[in-house]
Amino acid sequence: MTSTSLADLPFMEAFATPGGEQWRLAVDKVLKGADFEKKLVGRSADGIRIEPLYPAAAGNAARPLRARAGRWRVAARVDHPEAAEANRLALAELEGGADCLSLAFAGAAAARGFGLAAKSVEDLDAALSGVMFDLVRLRVDPAPRGRRNALLLADLVESRGLSGDAVDIDFGMDPVGALASSGTLSVSPPELGQRLAETIAALKARGFRGPFLAADGRPWHEAGASEAQELGAVLATAVTHLRLLEAQGLPLAEARDAISFTLVADTDEFLTVAKLRAARLLWDRVQRACGLEAKPVFIHAETAWRSLTRRDPWVNLLRGTIATFSAGVGGADSVSVQPFTAALGLPDGFARRVARNTQLVLLEEANLWRVADPAAGAGGFEALTQALCEQGWQKFQDLEAESADGLSGIIAALANGHVQLGLARERASRAKAAATRREPITGTSEFPNLAEATVSVLAPPPARAARPDTTDAAIRIEALPSIRLAEPYEALRAQADVAAAAGVRPAVFLATLGSIAGFTARAGFARNLFEAGGIAATSGNGFAEDGATDLEALVAAFRTAGAQLACLCGSDESYAAEAAAAAAALKRAGATLWLAGRPGELEAALREAGVENFVFAGADVVAILQDALAITISAGKATKG
Structure with missing residues (x-):
């Protein structure tokens, strides 16, 4: 098969190539004197201009590529409190096409008040009976007792006669994210670093490769963060992990390899794609600043909790599809789709199947995985990616500059209220946009259905859990809220x-x-x-x-x-x-x-x-x-x- 150039198509010379000026003249005729900026130029939450038309991008843009091209992992959450039911749902997920399980232990923010109630290897073994650890990827959702959960999973792997290097596990320890969500950190940063280093060393000695630590964007996104705020928080979390481990003598390259990212895929396709691409470029910049040769970070993406609705929940299927498409195009290594009934309670098998199939259709029928970085060269995506790199880096620097009572970086920014204040402003802005329907919520604020059919869940959402006792906590902060835009x-x-x-x-x-x-x-x-x-x-x-x-x-x-x-x-x-x-x-x-x-x-x-x-x-x-x-x-x- 030979390639075709314009020289082989002489009839193309009969068609003039329009330029930006001709386009603008045509647009002005349609606008009939209306303000171009107000009608056709948008702004993101970070103030980034969203132009109606972009020129082709220059060919020298940095490529935010994954470590390995190909299919992303289809992740499904294991979060039922009863071991037998958790096991039944997990096996159904794997039989239905998932190749990654996210373990949400009780207390994990992602468990939404439910979660695996596993206190022993036997408990966890019952929940994961029949799961072949050497054939699927496992990831642990961050939780306040992350070290215990990580070691419990490692013990289970070994109890089944498997070596650590035979399995693919992201242990998901994220003490910064747990602090943000729960409001407490039980030990001081130096002691925290010591515990993390000891846990990682113990796991590596048993053959586990990691990653071991997560820089999770979900707590910030659920508290109202903009794209740049989420990027800044994830970078600041990852750098905090680097510092904690380096202080314990771990080489920076090994500390870097211990970290993975989790980012939120939202319903804004363009900004979600740009955010994931920007995250890779920003992490490359951090690595180079540390004197390291840059390596791609593993990015897990999850569809947005804050975009889910309880009313007309079927519309959540559309939101999840847009977000999943955006995560795939943006270069996620694995993706979790929130079941469309998740805001109503513990999802049943049908809701989980539809969430899983959303990914499978995009993989198997749309073939999204067959092109590495499909947004490359597109003027709009490249411009937004660069703008988010600039904005995200500024937010990261702002967090790094904070200090409070001997603390520094993002922990200090949480302790002195800097993060909470910034997120509160963003939440207020989003709430106003939703209240005025400038950002409509289909099925809720727009086109509601008073005769909507009910949907089933395994259990209704539990009452809000009381905040943990902070009497003995080394660090106490105002915990970040978890909100959905449709709540009012x-x-x-x-x-x-x-x-x-x-x-x-x-x-x-x-x-x-x-x-x-x-x-x-x-x-x-x-x-x-x-x-x-x-x-x-x-x-x-x-x-x-x-x-x-x-x-x-x-x-x-x-x-x-x-x-x-x-x-x-x-x-x-x-x-x-x-x-x-x-x-x-x-x-x-x-x-x-x-x-x-x-x-x-x-x-x-x-x-x-x-x-x-x-x-x-x-x-x-x-x-x-x-x-x-x-x-x-x-x-x-x-x-x-």
Whole structure:
């Protein structure tokens, strides 16, 4: 098969090659005077410009390649507290195509209140019965008792007659991440370094190759971190591990080889791909700064916990697919997909199978693994990768510069509140974007389904565990929270469901003005908004009569609906002509009146007629729904009484 060049295609000369200027002229015609920056240029959480079009990247960009090209590992979590059930689920995962098991012991943040309750080799052996350790990769999710878990797994391997060099295990010890999640560190950093060095030496003496330590981005991501903040925290964690081990006499090259990364794959495809690529480039830079010859780090990726929803959880399948695709394209060495019901409790076999198959389809049918670094050379990906390298390095340096009570680096940044303050600002920004639906959550804040089908889980989420006793802790900090972006909306839906279970579903009457063509857009907007809070939005087929609105029919429909809250929905023209009269009529009928849209110059007249609130794009939907629920639930109780 011969290659083809443009010289072999002379007809191509008939087509001019457009440049950036021609593209911009065409875009300006479409924009018709609108601001290019506001319409087409986005910004990431770190302020990185997201351009609508990028030129081809230069050919000399650094390649963030994996150590070994090929398929990524399909990882599945083992987290059931009962050994027999954990074993059944683990074997089903392996038989179904997984080739890596993530062991989440009780207390691990990733276990979400569940986890392997293994206190002995016998307990762990029962949970992993039939698992052939020499044929699959094992990884341990970081937990507060990481050293104990690592040694327990090593004992089990040896009890089965296997040598350490015959298995592939990431022991996942991450005391920095455990400190961030739990709020405590039982020993001082020097003693911690000694314990880690002793544990690694003991494991290596038994033939285990590691990695032994994890630099885990999940605690930071779940606390609201931006892409650059997550990168900075992972780098700072890894460098802390290097320092702790070097202080115990371990050569830097061996300390470097003991570390793996875990990064979060989120629903933003471009930034997730760029983040994973940037992580490799940044770690190469750290290694060179240490005087080492750079080696690729093993990166495990997990789909984002904070993007999961409890409402319309089927949409989580789409989120997981986007995140998995992004992790594969970004160069993850192994990937875990959160089952779509994970936010509702302990996932059952079906949810786990779908999560596993998400990866298998992308591997076997989409063949994503067949190209090493498929984003290379793409102007957008290369630009975002470089921007995240710069931003991530700055966040890393900021953490490295912190100090507190003899501590330094990321541990000091946790101890003095620097990390918590920065993440709190980012959480507030994300919460505002979700509340205003600038960042919509499909199935929750947008396009909710009040009649959604229930899904099954093995067990509901346990009550929030009490924080551990910190009396004897060497270091105590404010633990990082673990949040999901949908939680404010879910709380509103839960409040509405309680009222519905008591006999009255909160409801709003959509008082439509004018013709169907005139009111459909705002009625659809209002229905979508109110149902995001669990409030049923009822309306008729319109009340138009000879081009106007039949107010008597409108009021009669309102009374029949039995709602307290009414929301006027119509076009700007119908508002100018009829909204005040309709509001007055509905007010006399006992309605609490709102209006869909910005009132503009009509606000004074509308308020005088009885309109109390206005709902519009860009408003704080969570606050609006809190007020709406207060009105509708109170009205429902009064009606029932």
